[in-house]
Amino acid sequence: MNRRLMDRSFYWFCKSMTWMALGILLILIFHICRQGCEYLDWQFLSSLPSRSPEKAGIKTALAGTVWIICFTALFAIPFGIATALYLEEYAPKRHPFVRLLQINIANLAGMPSIIYGLLGLTIFVRSLGFERSILAGSLTLALLILPVIVIASQEAIKAVPDSIRFAAYAMGARRYQVVLGQVLPSAIPGIMTGIILSISRAIGETAPLIIVGAMSYIAYTPESIFDMFTVLPVQIYNWAGRPKEEFHAIAAAGIMVLLLLLLSLNFIAVTIRSRYQRYK
């Protein structure tokens, strides 16, 4: 009797926790949408920032975010996957240096993002002289998400059954053929999950970019990676702190744009993932 009761209550506990979390999220999204929907239109997407709420738009921030995210992905993904492949397929697991590396990567994944901002400021902005550019910003964010990509990719590669490797070797494949032709494609769905999560994190980051030098007002869209930039979270934060009430609604509209961008990026990633899953 007691065990049956436990069984039922544990089930209800888990279920209610799930729905509660989901409910809060829905209330939040609903609130944001109700506040922001009246401002969310084409004019909002295509206008420059302004002091008057009717004219204010998000064009520069949206463009900045797209640039930053593209280059962050470009920098982080090759490094992340190559590192994971090396650690899983080539590196001697018990070697003290490799273990040290492993511990460090795990630690880096949990580091507060502001520290990456300071790192980016010292190395990219000052030492390498990239100044407050998209290049400096996206390199900083790439560092930030690199550990997450490495760890997720490692897990995905670990999950590839050895039988696949042995079969490939038995056919006379070289090691690079095994890794690139068999292991990597089978691991892609897991790797994509890691990439989706880390890019989503990068898109919402404000603190490191403010340190690296994201602008608060900028009236032109970037044309090269050496241009100055602003990003959606910085612009939203800027609006949310304004005295005029209308700007709070505009901030909500900005949040909606950020969420939509996030959803569409995730949609692309999920599509790629499901394609590879079929291929497997």
Next chain:
Amino acid sequence: MKVFFTTILSLFVSATSFAAKNDAVMVDGSSTVFPITEAIAEDFRNPYPRVRVAIGVSGTGGGFKKFVKGETDINNASRKIKDSEMALAKKYNVSYKEIPVAYDGISVVVSKKNDWVDYISVAELKKIWQPGSTVKTWKDVRASWPDKEIRLYGPGTDSGTFDYFTKAINGKAHVSRSNFTKSEDDNVLVQGVQNDPAALAYFGFAYYQENQDKIRAVPVKANDTAKAIMPSVESINSGSYTPLSRAVYIYVNPEALKKDNVYNFVRHYLQAAPRLVKDVGYVPLPKEAYLTELKKLEQERVALGGDRLAKQD
């Protein structure tokens, strides 16, 4: 693979060919002055649509750190430059020109539901806010006020408003009681006060102006003989709202004034300020003050060997 490497390589090679940042007007500094400079920058787009203006918000001090190294052309400042910052500027061989652009009045506010506060004196404010203050209830401040717990709200300790308020009230910048609710976001302070009759807060004039339907400002009495003065455009402009009104500034690097774009921007700043400062909730200087600054600016420019009217980019 080859394509990938060539792309990366060409990206880095193009690093040398871009010098576009040179013609942009680089502004950084205080978040208090940001709305003014932003409004000017937006207005500046009309006569000069092709000039790039970028404004960052690193705080007055953070902005000066970049300004004294010559990394920015203009610094927004909600206070005057400090001695230590002057020394740094000298070290990096950067000089500067200080231009007052508007007034800000720090408003002391309570909820609309508070019906007992008629005015407050500087001495009473000091009693409340000084370090180690023992004030717990409104009665502790003035005997005729109710025996209700006083709940205090104020800006975070990094803000220029905090610096100025503590200097004006407690006599020394950055010295204050610490047990009050702090927020860098003034909207949070407004929300904290509006529904709580026993709350008291202070923040920039713009936030009071926008929220007059929710909160009310308390007239401030400078000393025993002075009249209690409400913060308003008139009282701040005339200087009678003492000691809580202050000027805010922009600092310009004269070296940057040699560049047409920067000169045009600063010039436009002084021309458009009387019209735009009010729009964003600040109090403009008297008209003549802007004209004097404008004249000084033009003289400076000529002294630097430039034309008074710079050509349009």
